[in-house]
Amino acid sequence: MSRRRDTMRLGAFLYPGGHHVAAWRHPSSQADAGIDPAHYRRLAKVAEAAKFDLIFLADGVSIRGDDIDALSRTAIRYVGQFEPLTLLSHLSAVTERIGLVATASTTYNEPFHVARKFASLDHLSGGRAGWNLVTSADPREAYNFSRDSHLAHARRYARAEEFVDVVAGLWDTFEDDAFVRDREEGRFFDPAKLHVLGHEGEHFSVRGPLNVPRPPQGHPVVVQAGSSEAGKALAARTAEVIFTAQATLEDATAFYADVKGRLGRHGREPDALKILPGAFPVVGRTQAEAEDKYGALQELIHPVVGRSLLEQLAGLDLSGHPDDAPVPEASGTEGGKSRQDLLVTIARREGLTIRELYLRIAGARGHWTLIGTPARIADALQERFEAYGADGFNIMPPTLPGGLDDFATLVIPELQRRGLFRTEYEGTTLRENLGLQRPRHRRHAASRAP
């Protein structure tokens, strides 16, 4: 039994054919997964049967890279797949209990659209929606939205801070019991329970009202993935789940203590925010089988893809540096700062060459890689959970559907036997299953009739 009285939360982070960069070439993944709804319906049902808290979908509003040769050899850099909100809305029709978390950028969206679409998904799913707020690490996104250049990191976070407040305010347009639908009196909603936001800020002016009733969860669950200083500050104030990349136990416990320690400043309890680092599990019935599986995937990585991925994720320019040279200094672009720092730190600490680093990150892209038997993987997850390095994990299957099937049928039963993971959903909403409170309706200062 766990020393902790709570149990793990688990996300199923679904990438089209799996998280390994060469997954689509492997027989245990489906090559056309990115545009096959049946593939995702099957994954969602497997994840729900295994009692995962949620399905997690990343997003990008650009193809991630400029090297056409490298891009054309990968399935996971947003080269061609479903848009997450439409996909999760589809999956809401074939699932009943699992949470549905989609990524949406605050930099190239409008808060009214984001508030409305996630509220709609929350109603469609009976209270299972979550919004993974990102600020767009990829500068190419700017060019798809009539901007000359990407917003700088600090500016993106300033916009995000205001954006999330506007979205929360729009979700509180109607009180929970506003829609009385009194046929006799001819009163559809109580006008005293409609509150107009009337937001006027530095980045946005949004009057409202939002034209969707208050979501079943009050607010869809707010998830964040940034681990930079600005990201942690935003998360401490507004996030309810953090998805983060922490490769070692020390990094994980330090990050956990740091973020949880910030909550009090905002009047929040430590358990109001769940920290779910990514975990990339390669499961075998024996250690040798697991290593073989991983090795087979690694062998499928094309050097062009590996180098390009490293340039992309670490913000590095590798031209002129051969595969066996040490990793050069980061160029300090305005992309996702925290991940860039992390990768270069790992390379320096372990003295990795370019090839060694790209082989390392091509699998889990900086996330925690676990290769072994179900018992050994469960040991590692348990250790990190009990050491307060995590409240659970966002599971990143190397291949799909194969890698999810492995985790669901081999690792989850082991976690359940140890009392570390649920055998039945606690509630019907994502919020209930995560153990998060339902936010009370707050009247806006500016509330008035429209």
Next chain:
Amino acid sequence: MSRRRDTMRLGAFLYPGGHHVAAWRHPSSQADAGIDPAHYRRLAKVAEAAKFDLIFLADGVSIRGDDIDALSRTAIRYVGQFEPLTLLSHLSAVTERIGLVATASTTYNEPFHVARKFASLDHLSGGRAGWNLVTSADPREAYNFSRDSHLAHARRYARAEEFVDVVAGLWDTFEDDAFVRDREEGRFFDPAKLHVLGHEGEHFSVRGPLNVPRPPQGHPVVVQAGSSEAGKALAARTAEVIFTAQATLEDATAFYADVKGRLGRHGREPDALKILPGAFPVVGRTQAEAEDKYGALQELIHPVVGRSLLEQLAGLDLSGHPDDAPVPEASGTEGGKSRQDLLVTIARREGLTIRELYLRIAGARGHWTLIGTPARIADALQERFEAYGADGFNIMPPTLPGGLDDFATLVIPELQRRGLFRTEYEGTTLRENLGLQRPRHRRHAASRAP
């Protein structure tokens, strides 16, 4: 048998509890329809079993009105319901053949998001997506998107002209056979078949590439609803379906000839665009039963709601004008010009009072109202179809689910007996069922690698 060799196309235009403004108060509608996914799943299955071409969803990104008393007494002015793209994505999981058409505004959206979401829906549904392009008639929408004022009518259409070209260009990012997914060679897509849009225009600069493979239909079907001069010009160049409000046979045939006559200028055949006027059918087994049904709905219209709806739809200020006074002059706002003109024209032609006009439009809101037996309704539809006033109709059930059940079980079998409507779907995509050609891929002038 019809003189025409083609058969009717029918849309099922779903408003939450029905199109009649008081529908939600009637026992044959569901009061909480707007946020009940089971309600919509049932409607979609009924419409598909009846072989409707498509489900049509209107949209607005604001609550339509300023009179809080009137708003709180209605269910159909976007006061609280699902967002269309999330709802249709949900319905794509429980249907197989029916088309799914969602409205999205070109004024308060970005072309990249619109292109991507409809492409995603087209993949989710196996080629059943349609985009109803509107330019936003309601000036309140501006205030939800950090704008001081609504764009003027002409400016909105200039933006829409460019918007639709950008969207079409983004859909042609990849050629149809670009995704080779060659596991042996490690080639996911053929880089020679990726084309970057590189659009630089007056309203938008959008580089691309779109990060979704070319949709199954090539392009999702483009629908338009504007019937103003600018709307007809845009439709003649770009639309494949027009949804329009034509109350009389003369109006309908004149509109039909006008729009079809414009296609040649753009090198398009007349059958490349289907004209589907709205039809609001109140079906009874006898004429008296139909009239009673309609009368019961009309009695449920609250005067506050009727007057407010008339002000909204006709662009009128009725303050100081009692219910029994004649309809005053239109104030000439920048809303949906064509509909405003139409309503005032009707009132003047027939010498209607304010009350008479609001009772008239509260039902079908300017659309064609048909009250009668299945045979009589079929007669009227047949007459208009055979006179080339329509290629089919967008059916607006007065109540839902009751009104759709009536049409599906009583009128559609009558149309089928007359050979006017299909008994089985012709194809698997919306485009095939509508009899529209699949657009060939066009390379952009600026095509280059990203």
